[in-house]
Amino acid sequence: MRIKLEQLHQQLQKQTAPLYTLFGSEPLLILEATDQIRAHARQQGYTERELFTVDQHFDWTELLNAGNNLSLFGDRRIMDLRIPSGKPGREGGKALETYCTALPPDTVTLITLPRIDKQGQASKWFKALETAGTLIAVYPIERNQLPGWIGQRLAKQQQKADAATLQFLANQVEGNLLAAHQEIQKLALLYPAGNLTFEQVKDVVLNVARYDVYQLSDAMITGDITRFMRVLNGLQGEGTAPLLILATLAEQIRQLIIIRKGLDNGQPPAQLLQAARIWGDRQKPVMAAAQRISIQTLLQGLTAAAEIDRMIKGVAQGDAWEGLLQLGLSFAIPDNRQSRKKVTHF
Missing domain, CATH: 3.40.50.300 (P-loop containing nucleotide triphosphate hydrolases)
Known part of the structure; x- marks a missing residue:
């Protein structure tokens, strides 16, 4: 059973x-x-x-x-x-x-x-x-479920925080549920029952997020600029090889190109997802991205990825990390494009 x-x-x-x-x-x-x-x-x-x-x-x-x-x-x-x-x-x-x-x-x-x-x-x-x-x-706690999960854990120790504070805490521990548990226990030791202020949480909680390249890929295809920047920054700080990051993002772009071309030719979405080897929970966001992003934008992204590859290998001038950032920003959803003007370097 x-x-x-x-x-x-x-x-x-x-x-x-x-x-x-x-x-x-x-x-x-x-x-x-x-x-x-x-x-x-x-x-x-x-x-x-x-x-x-x-x-x-x-x-x-x-x-x-x-x-x-x-x-x-x-x-x-x-x-x-x-x-x-x-x-x-x-x-x-x-x-x-x-x-x-x-x-x-x-x-x-x-x-x-x-x-x-x-x-x-x-x-x-x-x-x-x-x-x-x-x-x-x-199953893992999904990113959008993490603030609620943290709130439930705080409630068990008779503490609570507002939505902004819960989101801040979730951002600090993303991908590391054990660390989230430890930080919540720390708050119980340091503060009495009742409301926790943002300053109290900020003073106590360390940035213990654990990032991987697939989180970065997810942020790119959903057009989540803030998360893309945070994860990319985390990967750089952890010493992740930029070539590994680029390979993951480029593969995601290739998958989207396959799906987008198929959609434009009237092929069934389920068949396209299977052909691109997209399974489980990833199917919905990937299909949404393929429907949202134009084939021209995807092809331009693949061209940009090739240029970043040359930067990493030292045969082209430029900062590979800046290139990775700009690659992610090129897939931003229209409502977030204003944020791009505020980001000029990593």
Whole structure:
């Protein structure tokens, strides 16, 4: 049975499942969910715990033998299995299938995995986990949801802040939910319950955002100038190679060109997204960008990318970082184009 993370608390109140599998790319949320499951299991008398971490040398017979062996003291137990790679391999896959066909009695099995792609979710071992127990997909907190998430966390410690302060805090911790959690805890230690002012938050919170090139690409195609500048600045500060950034942005432009040309020729959007290898949550913003940005602008962007490549390789004059900035600004939505005049250098 598959449930949402938000449904876990309610599901635990109804029953204790023999198997819980959590997978996703947000370590903080997975950690909190597994802590919640273990705490609930302990309250139900599952006091013994066995931990298994799968690596390339892991012997899967250990898991099967442990499942077949009853507790030495007759206690209920928690079997905690962690698969950091998300790929158990052929032997591990078969072992998981076998384990799921006869889950051990008086045992709660807790399995944690990283993000699993569609191919992995279609595998026999993953389907066996879903059929035998409770499966929970743990999705990252989207950027537009982060201020609300922070507000909820503050409310749990009897604190609150206005929308502008929440947005500031979200900007400072973008892409780093664990750091957001730590900063929120810091505010609880330093200030009493009640309203937090912008100055209080600003004085305490560090810029702990974690940026990657895909966040920059997303900001470019959505025309979000402020975010594009912030992420690009962060990547430069972290020492990210400009060639890697350029390759990511250029590939995104090529994908948009494929889709835009197809749209102009009357091809179905779903077919174009598949051809450009755009999946999941990215389909909606990419399609919106392809519909908004003209083919001429996209081709000019590709020409600009080629010039930036020559700058990086030292065969053309110019500042590559400035070129990357101007490339992003060229895709700004019309309402934001006034901001471009205020930005002349990075």
